[in-house]
Every structure is written in C-alpha cells, then in structure tokens.
Amino acid sequence: MAEVTMRVWRGDATGGDFENYTVAQNEGEVVLDIIHRIWRAAGTARPASAVRARPRSTVNRA
Amino acid sequence: MCMTRMDTLPEGPVTVTPMKTFPIIRDLVTDVSFNYAQAEKVPALLPPPMPEGGYRMFQEDVERGQEFRKCIECFMCQDVCHVIRDHEGNKQHYAGPRFFIRYAELEMHPLDTNDRRDLVREDMGLGYCNITKCCTEVCPEHIKITDNAIIPLKERVVDAHYDPVAWLGRKITRRTKRSASDAAVQPAP
Numbered sequence: 156m157a158e159v160t161m162r163v164w165r166g167d168a169t170g171g172d173f174e175n176y177t178v179a180q181n182e183g184e185v186v187l188d189i190i191h192r193i194w195r196a197a198g199t200a201r202p203a204s205a206v207r208a209r210p211r212s213t214v215n216r217a
Numbered sequence: 218m219c220m221t222r223m224d225t226l227p228e229g230p231v232t233v234t235p236m237k238t239f240p241i242i243r244d245l246v247t248d249v250s251f252n253y254a255q256a257e258k259v260p261a262l263l264p265p266p267m268p269e270g271g272y273r274m275f276q277e278d279v280e281r282g283q284e285f286r287k288c289i290e291c292f293m294c295q296d297v298c299h300v301i302r303d304h305e306g307n308k309q310h311y312a313g314p315r316f317f318i319r320y321a322e323l324e325m326h327p328l329d330t331n332d333r334r335d336l337v338r339e340d341m342g343l344g345y346c347n348i349t350k351c352c353t354e355v356c357p358e359h360i361k362i363t364d365n366a367i368i369p370l371k372e373r374v375v376d377a378h379y380d381p382v383a384w385l386g387r388k389i390t391r392r393t394k395r396s397a398s399d400a401a402v403q404p405a406p
Contacts, residue, residue: 159223160231161232162232164234165244166244167241167242175230182224184223185222186218186223186226187219189231
C-alpha cells in the first residue's frame, strides 16, 4: 500500500500553519478520502480537524 | 477536493489549504456566508399571469438555462475570482461568478419579466469582471461560466445602456424588456 504525505493547513482565524501527515493511499481515492482519514486519526489527539463536505444551497427554490 | 483523484497528482507532498477568498473558521472550513447574503439579493423569477392553456416555451429557450442549474455551489469560482480574492473591499459591490450565472439564468428565462440589468451593472459589479475565465477553468461541473453567462449578461447590459440603436428601438416600441407574453406564449393552433 502506497503512502502519501499531506501538508494540511490547520488553525483558525487567529493564525495557523501547515502540518504534515503521512497516510496510506488506496487505489481510487480522492483527496477528500485522505482528509477524512486524517480527520479521524487526529480526532483522538486533538479536536477533530474541520472540513465541510457540502454547502447548503443558495438557490431559493420556493 | 472531492473530485481530485490522488493518483492524478504528481509525486511528492500534497498541499491542502482553505479557500483564500473567505474568512477562515477553522482548519479547512471557511465562512462562505457572503454567498448566502448575495443569494438573498437576487430578484426572483417573475412570470406573467398564467394564460389560458398554461405557459408555453420554446425548447431551446428552456435548454439555455439548464446548464446553469448544474451548479453544485462549491464556490470554487468565487474563490478563484481575483476581483474578490485579492480585494476584500470589492465584496461590497460584486456578486461573483456563481451569481452571475444565476442572474444570467433568470435573465434568459423565457417567462421572466423582471429586469435585472441595472442591478447587475450598478450593484452587482458585472463590469469588474474582466473575463480571465479563471472561474470557467475550475468549475467541476464544466459550466462555461464566462462564455455562456457572463459575456451574454454583459452584452445585455451594454445593449440597455450604451447601444444607441437599441435605445431608439425601445423608444419606438416603448418596451424595456421583451415580455414573456411577447416572447414565448403563443396562442394554441
């Protein structure tokens, strides 16, 4: 299984920096899959990293 | 991020950053409420009263706006648009590509009677767009934002404000916008 190094920006409005994560990369995965894996792994050591998967719609369909 | 396959990226570390245009909440999440505020400003579709027999539209008029309905609102186009990406102050008077396709969709709708040309010119900053096509390049739905929405919208605005022939035509016919009853609703044969 291949491994990949991800440089993910972590922080908040007051500031932050890139953190390196080396994770397994499975065939057919997209970037979001890797980010979710980092999210799960990091969630045990510190508050889970935040990533939004789908925004709400701005179209008023009424 | 949800469409980029890892095996298409070059060897080496992969850098992931939050969107630059919007203020950071935490990690990769940004506050995109600017977009929702812009959405509230869009005047809704205003069809004429239902004629006897129902509304009628040409299929090609219907299809023209369908491309814009593919938008999944990832706001990538808003993120790369340098009018707001590099100039925070422009957010006060610039809607951005996502909403230009919304305005274009409504303006092209064969049953719409609202006229938004003054709004997009004066309050939504259509003129700030200088057609670099960055928004089109990043659109994951491959919507031709610049060619099919922004440029036709600019043409409509120019027709309304700067074309002397169109101005004369409106004076003669006393029409400010081709109404739905003129354009689409035909009597049944």
